[in-house]
Amino acid sequence: MxxxxxxxxxxxxxxxxxxxxxxxxxxxxxxxxxxxxxxxxxxxxxxxxxxxxxxxxxxxxxxxxxxxxxxxxxxxxxxxxxxxxxxxxxxxxKVLESRLDNVVFRLGLAASRAESRQLVNHGHFMVNGSKVDIPSYLISVGDVIEVKEKSTKSSKFKELVEGHQGNVPQWVEIDTENLKGKIVAEPSREDIDxxxxxxxxxxxxxx
Structure with missing residues (x-):
């Protein structure tokens, strides 16, 4: 479909x-x-x-x-x-929450899941040091997601993260200064909006 x-x-x-x-x-x-x-x-x-x-x-x-x-x-x-x-x-x-596009959105690096899919498709993100441009890529505990170095020059990401502070679920951590996030636990059922x-x-x- x-x-x-x-x-x-x-x-x-x-x-x-x-x-x-x-x-x-x-x-x-x-x-x-x-x-x-x-x-x-x-x-x-x-x-x-x-x-x-x-x-x-x-x-x-x-x-x-x-x-x-x-x-x-x-x-x-x-x-x-x-x-x-x-x-x-x-x-x-939990599987749906573990999609890369959803994790990027949860970290506050995109204003919506649709925007997150577009940003991932355009190659703005890295997972564990390697570029991943597949929105459906499934993230695991311990994985590190970060904005690609070239893309960090854009003020867009820092503005998004700063506006999203306080809304990040407990199963992820965000380093706003370096635009980097880490999966610290499995997604929680209670975090569904x-x-x-x-x-x-x-x-x-x-x-």
Missing amino acids: ARYTGPVCRQCRREGLKLYLKGDKCFTDKCPITRRNYAPGEHGQGRKKLSNYGVQLREKQKVRRYYGVSEKQFAKYFSMADKMEGIAGENFL IPIEEHLIVEWYSK
């Missing part, structure tokens, strides 16, 4: 909550879901009772859009999490 390229705010309206896809705009009165908190389209304001299938589908789509992952990747990550020890739903969220009922996604893939 191709990546969605339309207005991203429509995705938030479709799911009925902020997915924080537009960075700073999501925290202002200009956020469309603040002004039009109903689904887009001609029948968006109509009330519709969802079946169990519909509830599971909406939860899956919400999480997939939140992390900006394709349908194929999403299913692959669930299959990976399902084979791990522990609770499948929590493992699944939006309400997610992962058991619904487990039920969806368990059919």
Whole structure:
């Protein structure tokens, strides 16, 4: 399935909550879901009772859009999490949180996950001293992520990090002076920003 390229705010309206896809705009009165908190389209304001299938589908789509992952990747990550020890739903969220584009965003080195994917694609980051330009690259505990030396000359990154201080989750550390971050623990379920009922996604893939 191709990546969605339309207005991203429509995705938030479709799911009925902020997915924080537009960075700073999501925290202002200009956020469309603040002004039009109903689904887009001609029948968006109509009330519709969802079946169990519909509830599971909406939860899956919400999480997939939140992390900006394709349908194929999403299913692959669930299959990976399902084979791990522990609770499948929590493992699944940990895998999604471990993507390089998400980690870059969590460190405050990008204003949104979409911007983070673009910056990673353009080769602005290094992992353990080697350039990585694959947003889906999975990070492990102990890995060090840093802005490439040539890119540190841009004031953009330091401005982003300084504005993001206090919002960095406990499983990562950020060196704002050197624009370098380290994974100090596995992602925590409590650090997820939006309400997610992962058991619904487990039920969806368990059919």
